[in-house]
Amino acid sequence: MSGCYRKKVLYFTSFLIGRAAKWIEPYLSNFTNQDSNYLLNSYNLFESQLFTLFGDPNEVRKAEAELDSLRMEEGGHVSLYIANFRSLVSRIGDWDERALIHHFRKGLPSRILDQMASHPSRIDSLQGLMDLTLELDTRYHERQKEKIHHR
Structure with missing residues (x-):
């Protein structure tokens, strides 16, 4: 089974550049020695080490702050x-539906929020809310084009 993980790790190492490529280089140069290549035999260990050394430990907090100001x-x-x-949201992880709906609505412009008032039944899920806002926004932009052509 470790051969499968080894192939997966080797595949991902082919995309490393800069400091990350320099970090993995000694492991790759000693590729044939199974015992000293513990890192190449475990995808979970490889991923964990890669994130520890090169990942952003504040990624979730940064994404939450960006979402809050979006x-x-x-x-x-x-x-x-x-x-x-x-x-x-994909960077944040486990937020419940109500929190996502709240943040999505918070970032919408008043022209969409005003129109949503006449469609309360369609706002029971995040996807329903997104579908409704897409529909309202499409109508808005179509109407803006009509106004330009009728001048």
């Missing part, structure tokens, strides 16, 4: 806001 611009597109929101 705002969609008044004339912006909700699809970009959703992409940014989901990216930050």
